[in-house]
Amino acid sequence: MRIYLDNAATSWPKPEAVYAALDKFQREVGAAAGRGGYRDAVEAQRVVASARREIAALVGAADPSRIVFGGNGSDALNLAIHGTLRPGDHVVATVCDHNSVLRPLAEQTRTNNVSVTYVGCDGAGYVSPDDVRAAIRPNTRLVVVTHGSNVTGAIQPLAEIADAAKAAGALVAVDAAQSAGHVGIDVARLRVDLLAASGHKGLLGPAGTGFLYVAPGVESCLRPIRQGGTGVESQLDHMPEELPTRYEAGSLNAPALAGLAAAVRYLREQSIGEIAAHEAMIVDRLVDGLRAISGVRVYGPGPGQPRGPVVSFSVGGYDPQEFAAALDAASGVQCRAGLHCAPRMHEALGTSPLGGTVRMSPGWATTPAQVDRALEAVAAIAGA
Ligand SMILES: Cc1ncc(COP(=O)(O)O)c(C=O)c1O
Numbered sequence: 001m002r003i004y005l006d007n008a009a010t011s012w013p014k015p016e017a018v019y020a021a022l023d024k025f026q027r028e029v030g031a032a033a034g035r036g037g038y039r040d041a042v043e044a045q046r047v048v049a050s051a052r053r054e055i056a057a058l059v060g061a062a063d064p065s066r067i068v069f070g071g072n073g074s075d076a077l078n079l080a081i082h083g084t085l086r087p088g089d090h091v092v093a094t095v096c097d098h099n100s101v102l103r104p105l106a107e108q109t110r111t112n113n114v115s116v117t118y119v120g121c122d123g124a125g126y127v128s129p130d131d132v133r134a135a136i137r138p139n140t141r142l143v144v145v146t147h148g149s150n151v152t153g154a155i156q157p158l159a160e161i162a163d164a165a166k167a168a169g170a171l172v173a174v175d176a177a178q179s180a181g182h183v184g185i186d187v188a189r190l191r192v193d194l195l196a197a198s199g200h201k202g203l204l205g206p207a208g209t210g211f212l213y214v215a216p217g218v219e220s221c222l223r224p225i226r227q228g229g230t231g232v233e234s235q236l237d238h239m240p241e242e243l244p245t246r247y248e249a250g251s252l253n254a255p256a257l258a259g260l261a262a263a264v265r266y267l268r269e270q271s272i273g274e275i276a277a278h279e280a281m282i283v284d285r286l287v288d289g290l291r292a293i294s295g296v297r298v299y300g301p302g303p304g305q306p307r308g309p310v311v312s313f314s315v316g317g318y319d320p321q322e323f324a325a326a327l328d329a330a331s332g333v334q335c336r337a338g339l340h341c342a343p344r345m346h347e348a349l350g351t352s353p354l355g356g357t358v359r360m361s362p363g364w365a366t367t368p369a370q371v372d373r374a375l376e377a378v379a380a381i382a383g384a
Pocket of ligand 1: 146
C-alpha cells in the first residue's frame with residue numbers, strides 16, 4: 001500500500017471535486033478559453049474566470065484580473081524576476097530560496113548586470129527581517145522571500161520582511177509555492193507586490209497550474225517576458241496592456257484550471273484553518289516520532305514555531321537517496337531525498353556534505369496511521 005509523503009512536490013490525492021471538474025471539462029466543454037464566441041468557448045472562458053475569482057478570494061486580492069495564470073510556480077517566479085529587473089539592479093534574496101528563484105537570479109547576474117545578496121537564516125531556517133533590512137541598498141529593486149521552505153517547512157515572518165522592503169522602496173516578490181493552501185495569505189494586508197504559487201501543491205489543483213498575483217500599479221514595472229496570441233487585440237504587434245492578458249501568451253490550460261477552481265472552492269469551503277490544524281497534528285506526530293528514533297536528526301523549526309507540512313531529516317551513516325529508496329522498497333513509503341532544488345539551504349543547515357536530507361511532506365489526506373507506519377519503517381531501516 002502506497003504511503004504518499006511527497007505533497008511538497010505535488011499533492012496527492014486531490015479532492016474528488018477536482019477529478020470531476022477535470023473530467024467534465026474535457027468531456028463536455030473541450031473548447032479553448034477566450035478564443036471564440038460560440039457557447040462552449042464562452043463556457044471555457046467562464047470556467048477560467050471562476051478559477052481566477054477563487055484564487056483572488058483565497059489570497060485576498062480584490063480584483064481577479066490581477067491573477068495571472070501560468071504552467072506552474074516556476075513560470076510565475078520567472079515572470080516576477082525577469083519582468084521586473086533592469087541592468088544594474090540589486091536584489092535581496094535568501095538562502096532558503098528554491099532553484100525557481102535562484103536560477104532566474106543567476107541568469108540575471110550573468111546577462112543583465114544584476115547583483116544579488118543572499119541573506120542567511122538561523123538554525124531552524126528563519127530569516128530575520130533585520131538582516132533583510134541591512135542587506136537593502138539604494139539600487140535594490142526587488143526583495144524575494146520564500147514564504148515556506150521546501151526543506152525545513154519554516155514559514156517566514158513575511159509581514160515584517162515586506163515592511164522592511166517597502167520602507168526602502170523595493171518591490172516585494174513572494175514565493176508562496178509551499179505556503180499557499182497551508183497558511184492563510186492576505187496580499188492586501190501583507191502589502192506584497194508580487195506573489196507566485198503553484199496550483200498543484202497545497203492548493204490541491206492539477207499539474208500544469210500556477211499563478212502570479214500582481215498588485216495594483218506593479219504592471220507599470222513588470223514587463224511581459226513571453227509574447228504570443230491572446231485572442232484579443234490581434235492587430236497589435238505587442239502584448240495588450242490590460243491584465244491578465246498582458247502576461248498570458250498562448251492558450252491557457254483550461255481543463256486544469258477547471259480542476260484548480262474546484263480545488264480552491266473545496267479549500268475555502270473546508271476552511272484552510274481546519275486543514276492547517278489537521279496538517280499541524282500530523283506534522284507534530286511525525287516530528288516527535290522521528291526525534292524519538294535513535295540515529296535520526298530532524299532539521300528545521302522547533303515546537304510551536306510557524307511551519308508548514310515539510311519535515312527534513314538525516315539518518316546517521318545513510319545516504320539520503322539510499323534511505324528513501326529503502327523506505328519505498330520495504331514499506332511503500334514515498335518521499336524525497338537530496339537537495340530538493342534548494343542548494344543554499346543545505347549549505348546553511350550543514351547538510352550539503354551528506355547529500356541533503358530525507359524529506360517527508362504529509363498533506364491534507366495523510367492519516368495518523370500512515371504516519372505511524374512511516375515511522376515504523378524509518379526505525380526498522382535505521383536499525384533502532
Ligand atoms: C519553494 C518552492 N518554490 C518554487 C517551486 C516551484 O514550483 P513548481 O514545481 O510549481 O514550478 C517549488 C517546487 O517544489 C518550491 O518548493
